[in-house]
Amino acid sequence: MVTITDVAREAGVSRATVSYVLSGKRMISEPVSRRVREAVTSLGYTPNAGARALATSQTKVLALMARFLSDEFAPAMLEFIRAVTDAARELGYDTLLVSDENAAEALRRVAASRMVDGIVLLNVGETDDRLPILGRIDQPSALIGLPANPEGSIVFDLDFRSAGRLMVNHLRAYDHREVILVSQPRDVVDRGGAYVWRLAAGAEETADQLDMILHHHHAAASQPDVGRRLHELLDQHPDATAILLNNEAAAAALPFVLRERGLRAPDDVSVIGRYSDDFARAFSLPYTAVDSAAAELGRRAVARLIAAIEDGLPGDALQLLPPVLTDRGSVARPASR
Known part of the structure; x- marks a missing residue:
């Protein structure tokens, strides 16, 4: 790696002079400045962030x-x-x-x-x-x-509140009346993860307006806990016909859970998630989803x-x-x- 010492040697000046030319902190004669710039170019020297900050007041x-x-x-x-x-x-x-x-x-x-x-x-x-x-x-x-x-x-x-509304409205358009919403772990909410309760609030408000039953639950963010939790929720709400997922770990685990139960989406249960297209491709998720953007x-x-x-x-x-x-x-x- 080329150093400021190499530039100084190539230009025939001191390290301090190279620093002054690069930083602009002192006036250096044009012939000397030109020799330093030529040495920088020929050696491919890149000033470090500190030197650049001195010259431009920015580190980029x-x-x-x-x-x-x-x-x-x-x-x-x-x-x-x-x-x-x-x-x-x-x-x-x-x-x-x-x-x-x-x-x-x-x-x-x-x-x-x-x-x-x-x-x-x-x-x-x-x-x-x-x-x-x-x-x-x-x-x-x-x-x-x-x-x-x-x-x-x-x-x-x-806009997570609007996301919750959109998810519930989409289900209602297909005549769903009882839904499970799976959110991030409770710890996330307790820590201040307001996006969790904002989406849930939008979903619950809309479900109330549409005379739907919405069961809101939290689930873990890792296996095997999240898989076990999904099984529990499906057992707990056998009349629910759809699942909303505001938990990426639950979305990634759900295909395995449904397969273990002999269920398919949308034949047996409808599913809407909240995650990006890239996430859907990475985990081969076939579910309709609100883009996390x-x-x-x-x-x-x-x-x-x-x-x-x-x-x-x-x-x-x-x-x-x-x-x-x-x-x-x-x-x-x-x-x-």
């Missing part, structure tokens, strides 16, 4: 604050990480992934280091302990996930954050993406009983 790096939690399905989280890193790369930014368990302290540390120009937060809770820190740091930030008070923040999320949320959040960094746009925006349902034929009218 975004911090991605993500928490890998045991009660959430890791493949679903990885979709959002990929979405953010892909969007950043397309716009000329690198991404620093920070997954420290002490997320608030990690946020303070990263902001103070000046290693990044902006910050993207995932796993945003209803009352997230990282949010108060955002108002005390210089770098702008963007949230993927809706907190209780989004004022003053750049926030992007799926990971790619679109990542793209929009990163683009808006970079606009705040480069163009000084206000750090205050809220967008809830309307849910989009992909029909994969897993919903049909209930079989006569």
Whole structure:
């Protein structure tokens, strides 16, 4: 790897002179500056983030604050990480992934280091302990996930309440009257995962309006617990004709559970999930689903954050993406009983 020492030797100057030329911190004569630039080009030297920051006041790096939690399905989280890193790369930014368990302290540390120009937060809770820190740091930030008070923040999320309504309305159009909703583990809600109760609230409100019975339950985020839970719920509600899934682990496990019970969708039970097209392909899921919009949320959040960094746009925006349902034929009218 070419170093600043190699550039200095090639140009016949000191390391300090190379640093001054690259950072612009001191005036260096044009002949000397030209020799340094030519050495940089011929050797293929790439200044590190610190030197670039001195020259431009930007590092062209975004911090991605993500928490890998045991009660959430890791493949679903990885979709959002990929979405953010892909969007950043397309716009000329690198991404620093920070997954420290002490997320608030990690946020303070990263902001103070000046290693990044902006910050993207995932796993945003209803009352997230990282949010108060955002108002005390210089770098702008963007949230993927809706907190209780989004004022003053750049926030992007799926409209989960509307997603719940859409799922129930789709079932009612096929004359379903008794439904099981399987949500993320209770711990996720207790920790502030408001997307869980928002979707459930939309589903329950709509079911009440349509005179439907909706049984709302939580399930684990890993096997074998989630599979056992699905069996329990199907035994507990034998008259239910459809299942709604706001739990990616449950969606991945359901094909095996139905096969073990000799059931098929939609012949015996209708199914609607909430996950992305990529997730459906990765786990070969044949179910109609509301798109979790990971790619679109990542793209929009990163683009808006970079606009705040480069163009000084206000750090205050809220967008809830309307849910989009992909029909994969897993919903049909209930079989006569």
